[in-house]
Amino acid sequence: MCLFKDIMLQSGNTPAISMKNFIVSSVLILTVMSLLLVVPAKSYGVDASDVSSFMDLESSVKELSRMVKEVHNSVVLIITFDDSGGPIGMGNGIFIDNKGRIISNKSIFKNAYSAVVISESNQYSKVTILNRDEDADIALLQINAINEMPIEIDYQYKVKPGERVIVIGKLSNLRTTVSEGLVTTVSSIGDISDFIEIETTKGLLLYKYSLDGPVINMEGKVIGIIVKDDSHFGDELFAKDYYGEKLNAVSVRSIKALVEGPYKIERLQPPGKRVWFKWFLRKIKNYTISSFVTLYDLGFPVIMLIIFVMIVFISLIKWVFSKCIKRISRK
CATH class of the missing domain: 2.40.10.10 (Trypsin-like serine proteases)
Structure with a gap:
């Protein structure tokens, strides 16, 4: 309406000329408005491809997490020892059936006198090597498994x-x-x-x-x-x-063929008490260090100092114990 009034005031001529100017101006305004409606507004959102990529990534993470959760209970830690009780090898294995058979690496058992198999819920000290592959680094083990989960x-x-x-x-x-x-x-x-x-x-x-x-x-x-x-x-x-x-x-x-047999059975000796004692100290030290880090994050200086002293004390006991074992072995 303001535009219409301006046109009428500026045109001191005949109404026909004023009407003509009004029509031209209206057409121009409508044209500009039409162009504004046609041109798409700039989008600041996430396009479909970005959403799809994110969904694929999220799906992959969930799938991998599910697989790890299902498999990790079937994986075991294996530590081998020499005849003096010193650790000489460490590796992983996996339960292949509910009879306690495990596939692992042959190299872990090089010069091994005894071994310990540690699962999520149990520790096994009676380990038998059922078979070894002479070409590949593979060994088939047998333990008396209790409620373990094969894959x-x-x-x-x-x-x-x-x-x-x-x-x-x-x-x-x-x-x-x-x-x-x-x-x-x-x-x-x-x-x-x-x-x-x-x-x-x-x-x-x-x-x-x-x-x-x-x-x-x-x-x-x-x-x-x-x-x-x-x-x-x-x-x-x-x-x-x-x-x-x-x-x-x-x-x-x-x-x-290694799994199916025939077997070449080798029975390892159970670890002695000193092996279990050293393993017990190792676990206490690991838990103590984890607690120390947690308390450091939470900010408890006094308790941290006590735990630090415990770590030093446990390390000292392990050092003295190892020295005593070496002297006994020499004798």
Whole structure:
């Protein structure tokens, strides 16, 4: 209406001219408004592709978490000792049936006098080696398992390059480690028909990287076992915080004959009391250190000081104990 009044006031001429100016102005205004309606407004939201990518990522994380939760109870920690009770090897294994049979690495048992198998709920000191693979770093063990959870193994599964897999292991404190990766090559080496090379990728899950343990496919089945060159003791094999590592494994298809037999049975001796005592001190020290870190985060200086003294005291006991064992062994 204001525009109409301005046109009428400025036109001191005939009403026809005023009407003509009014029509032209109205057409221009309507044209501009039409263009504004046609041009889409700038969007500051998330487009469909971003939403889809986020949903895929969330789905992958949930699926991997579910698989780890299902499998980690089947994975065991194995520690081997020499005849003096000193630890000489550590690695992982996995229950393959409800009879207490475990697939692990042969290298863990090099020069082993005794061994301990530690699951989520039990510790086993009577360990029997049923079979060893002379070409691959694989051993089949037997323990008197109680209410343990085996994992499904597909002995007919043929591994293919490009497959997405995860490797699940355990640290000495029984914390789960997980490496995610891709199968890069599958080849034949000697009598090993399926020798697998895996390259670890940046993980979606917040776990320490695992360089030892069973290889699991996206269906949750064991399709391979990581192999090593030698025995080791310590968590350095499992806790490296990087990706791009090359891991070697053999497929379960290649070790089917090892599991089926015939067997070459070797019975290891139960660990002595000093082994259990050292393991007991180790566990107390680990729990004490964890408590120290937790209290540090919460801010309790007095209790932290007490726990620090406990850590030093336990370390001193372990040192004195090891010195006594060495002197006794020399005699």
